[in-house]
Amino acid sequence: MAARAHHQTIDNPYHPVARRITDVVRRRAATTKIILIDDLQNIAQAARSGVLIDSLYTTEGRDPAAIDEAVPELHEVQIHTLSSAVTRKIFGDEKRSRIFALAQSPAPGELSDFSDGSGDVIVLDGVRLVGNIGAIIRTSAGLNAAAVILLDSGLRTVFDRRLIRASRGLVFTLPTVIAPRRDVIDYLHGQQIPVATLAAECAEPIEVLQRVKERMAIVLGSERRGVSTDISRIADYRCSIAMSDDIESLNVSVSAGIALHERTHSRCS
Incomplete structure (x- = not known):
């Protein structure tokens, strides 16, 4: 050389x-x-x-x-x-x-980019801390999710310098899309993708995700506000993660990792 x-x-x-x-x-x-x-x-x-x-x-x-x-x-x-x-x-x-x-800069992604995929879709509804978004992208890439969709993230582009750092560059590998909430709801409905939301007050245990064999959308909201009402209305599954009564909530990136790990069981069974 x-x-x-x-x-x-x-x-x-x-x-x-x-x-x-x-x-x-x-x-x-x-x-x-x-x-x-x-x-x-x-x-x-x-x-x-x-x-x-x-x-x-x-x-x-x-x-x-x-x-x-x-x-x-x-x-x-x-x-x-x-x-x-x-x-x-x-x-x-x-x-x-x-x-x-x-x-x-690569071309921005669109919802249609992963319509033919088989992996799950992670939807972040109002998650705005770039460090959390980046950590979730890394986890999603590692656990074979098809894409990450950002709603009300405060980002203008997924190729934001901070997000590239937080994701360790994996934002270039895993399709990550910024989209309006209404467009995402219409997309999930049109693709007939079942929707699961995570919140501490929900009744269904997270293990229910193991029973869903087809691809699904897993929606996580911010720790402060949770999932928006519009998304909650279309949820097919409303799940919670069992944890100590002394803990109010888990970090959203940790919750995403737990949910995606549960989904690995659905592919193995």
Whole structure:
């Protein structure tokens, strides 16, 4: 493998390269064509998922050869080194990674993208903490869910820099869709997908999910508000997770993992 060409460190925040990164960091539109991906693991996951990596950036003291060794498929991607001062100027109070990339944003997903799949669909109804959403995407990918649908998440795009980090790049692998609540209700009805909701006050035990042989939608709300009334009305199963009386609720990402694990039994029986 040929060595990378020598390049100087960019130490001017008004350099065209630095200004381009700044524009991406400050842009929050859902239709952005260029996205920022932090950390080598997430960049590698994006590349393996077919995302076109535009350019790579490191801070001072990082050896570009180490990137080639860790992710050989990125050898042809141009690398720029940024001074610490330029990095601080670009990111301000936001997280500053020692390695990051700019990439072409994939096309946003649609509900129809997973109509022919066989896995379950996780619907997050009003879940807004990006860390929880990312953890659920990771769990859903690991337990063979078909997709994650976000309702009222506060996100404009699933390729939000924070969500890419929280999901460890798996948002590029597992179909994740932002959709209006009414569209999701119509979709689930049209596809004849049974719906299960989870809430502490529900009567049916979570084990009931083991008995459903076809694919289903598992809906989880936020810990504070729970599942919306509109979604509750269409639920075929209303389940709760048995837990200590001293605990009011579980974190939503933990609940998602338990529900998906229960569903593994339906595929094995």
